[in-house]
Amino acid sequence: MRVELRVDKPYDFAQSMEDYGWISLAPCRWVEESQALEHVQQLSSGRVALVQVRVTGESDSAAHLEARVEAAASLSAVELAEIESNLRWMLRLDEEFASFYSLAAGDPLLWQQVGNGRGRLLRSPSLFEDVVKTICTTNTTWRQTVGMVERLVQFLGSPYPADPGRRAFPTPAQVAAAEPELLQKEVRLGYRGPYIRQLAEEVATGQRDLEGLKCNPLPAAELKKQLKSIKGVGDYAAHTLLMALGHYSALALDSEMRSLVTRKYFNGQPPADKELLAVYDRWGEWKYLAYWFDLLT
DNA sequence: TTCCAGGGGTAGA
DNA sequence: TCTACCCATGGA
Numbered sequence: 001m002r003v004e005l006r007v008d009k010p011y012d013f014a015q016s017m018e019d020y021g022w023i024s025l026a027p028c029r030w031v032e033e034s035q036a037l038e039h040v041q042q043l044s045s046g047r048v049a050l051v052q053v054r055v056t057g058e059s060d061s062a063a064h065l066e067a068r069v070e071a072a073a074s075l076s077a078v079e080l081a082e083i084e085s086n087l088r089w090m091l092r093l094d095e096e097f098a099s100f101y102s103l104a105a106g107d108p109l110l111w112q113q114v115g116n117g118r119g120r121l122l123r124s125p126s127l128f129e130d131v132v133k134t135i136c137t138t139n140t141t142w143r144q145t146v147g148m149v150e151r152l153v154q155f156l157g158s159p160y161p162a163d164p165g166r167r168a169f170p171t172p173a174q175v176a177a178a179e180p181e182l183l184q185k186e187v188r189l190g191y192r193g194p195y196i197r198q199l200a201e202e203v204a205t206g207q208r209d210l211e212g213l214k215c216n217p218l219p220a221a222e223l224k225k226q227l228k229s230i231k232g233v234g235d236y237a238a239h240t241l242l243m244a245l246g247h248y249s250a251l252a253l254d255s256e257m258r259s260l261v262t263r264k265y266f267n268g269q270p271p272a273d274k275e276l277l278a279v280y281d282r283w284g285e286w287k288y289l290a291y292w293f294d295l296l297t
Numbered sequence: 298t299t300c301c302a303g304g305g306g307t308a309g310a
Numbered sequence: 311t312c313t314a315c316c317c318a319t320g321g322a
Binding site (some may be wrong): 030139140141143144147150184188190191193248 | 316317318319320321
């Protein structure tokens with residue numbers, strides 16, 4: 001089965017996949033030989049599919065992608081539509097970057113980085129998955145983050161029938177049903193375990209509508225307030241998640257940003273946070289992306 | 298041993 | 311609003 005996807009140019013698919021660490025987190029995987037994003041998805045029907053996305057061509061104004069879908073049995077039109085919608089969200093194919101590009105065009109160094117179509121940073125199909133992954137990046141190393149997410153998927157996610165070693169990201173109900181001891185001793189989430197389990201419970205019982213925030217017209221400040229009401233989500237995580245929701249006006253200040261900005265703009269002398277953040281003031285609504293590609297430069 | 302990683306919760310001022 | 315202190319885990 002196949003799903004066709006179209007996105008306005010400029011768009012550099014392979015580079016965009018590489019640009020955000022989520023590509024290294026289960027159940028995502030980059031397949032070098034075929035230059036494809038591989039992803040295991042559990043659909044609302046409960047069925048699990050293996051999806052491979054790659055570029056097939058381009059026209060004057062658009063890039064064309066194709067997703068090959070494999071599942072135990074053939075999927076319904078509704079299920080394929082869900083996969084298409086998941087992929088459009090994950091790759092941000094419907095986000096508008098024109099004003100970012102026109103601003104970036106005024107900065108030769110940044111333009112050199114993003115002009116060919118970067119900026120559509122990878123995200124997860126559900127906000128639940130992005131919140132959990134983001135909490136797993138706090139106060140730890142990237143290496144441990146990769147391990148925590150991998151074990152969450154392996155211990156709790158539903159298997160892809162044809163290759164049970166591949167699993168989908170666990171649903172809120174699956175995480176909520178997990179024994180706290182499993183999250184602690186096997187998944188090794190550390191003190192994050194109770195936060196993640198509590199969130200899963202809130203979402204699974206309908207107490208918290210996370211996915212409703214995805215297409216919510218609320219201003220960023222209000223979204224931030226709701227995100228910060230999740231235990232384990234502070235300023236850094238909330239700003240990372242605002243980025244996931246398509247709001248780039250807030251910077252996620254972490255040890256990495258601190259060290260980059262201190263080195264690059266303050267001669268190695270650590271500035272106050274206010275001063276540090278002010279470096280990107282002129283980018284207004286696009287601060288996050290301006291910083292992100294400054295980091296990758 | 299101690300420190301600290303792509304921080305955050307809590308209590309006390 | 312700001313500050314100290316605590317929090318699991320694992321590598322340096």
